Amino acid sequence: MNTSLTDMLDRAFGHPRGLLGRFGGSVMAYGNGPTERQVVDIAKxxxxxxxxVIGPGPGVGLRYAAERAGLVIGVDPSAEMLETCGRRCADAVAAQTVRLRTxxxxxxxxxxxxxDIVLTVNNVQLWQDRAAGFAELVRVLRPGGRLxxxxxxxxxxVPRHVLAGEAEEAGFADVQTWTWQPPGALASTAAQLRAYRPAD
Incomplete structure (x- = not known):
């Protein structure tokens, strides 16, 4: 893949920014929406x-979670995506049941x-250091909390079973992994994982 195409894809989907980032956010809202909602349903x-919510993107899953939880916090490195989340969840942000931060x-x-819960959809492949990421998520979860x-x-x-092993090495327990086929003719198979911070 040439450098210019790689940069365009990164601006649209990897680290959304500018006009391409806004376009990528719209595509993600449509394409990732069913998976975002399914992950929230699994977490209950x-x-x-x-x-x-790690990397909430355009905020579809974040808003869905906010309809059920007391407080939802979205953390994203993209200012474009945080702005989009803010618009999508404006009422919840105003009510202080949704908070957004870089x-x-x-x-x-x-x-x-x-x-109590950490959710992440379609961004683990972008983590610069997965070991540090999993360690941080163990740290912020309450005992018995779930990822x-x-x-x-x-x-x-890496294969999903290797990813599960990395989560266990970071301190997660009861790690389960499976695949799920999102709806839609063009949707690609999702690898999914659920894990818990051990209770004290």
């Missing part, structure tokens, strides 16, 4: 639970043991 946020899987800005991760299987940097 409820009541006063706090959900941390960050990443490895640097969430959260206090230790401060969230639900989904990614396009074809874009995973």
């Amino acid at each position: 946020p409820a009541g006063e639970e706090t959900v941390l 960050g990443s899987a490895a640097a969430t800005g959260q206090e230790p043991a401060s969230v 639900v991760l989904s990614a396009h299987e074809k874009w995973l940097p």
Whole structure:
């Protein structure tokens, strides 16, 4: 793949920014929407639970989670995506049930043991350091808290069972992994993972 095409794809989908980033956000909202909602359904946020969404992109899953949880925090390195999330979730942001901040899987800005659920869809392949990312997510989860991760299987940097092993090495327990076929003729198979921070 040539350099200019790689840069365009990164601006649209990898690290969305500018006009291409806004276009990429629209594509992601449509293409990732079913998976975003399915991941929230797996996690089952409820009541006063706090959900941390890593890389919420255009905010489809973040808004869906906010309809169920007490507080949802979206962390994304892209200013374009945070702005889009803010528009999509404007009412929840105004009600302070959704908070948005710049960050990443490895640097969430959260206090230790401060969230009940972590969700991440189609961005683990972009983490610069997966070991640091998984370690950070263990750190911010409360004992017994859960992680639900989904990614396009074809874009995973390692096989999903290796990814599960990396989560276990970081301190997660009861790690399960499977594949899911999102709806739509063009949708690609998702590799998914659920894991828990051990209870104290």
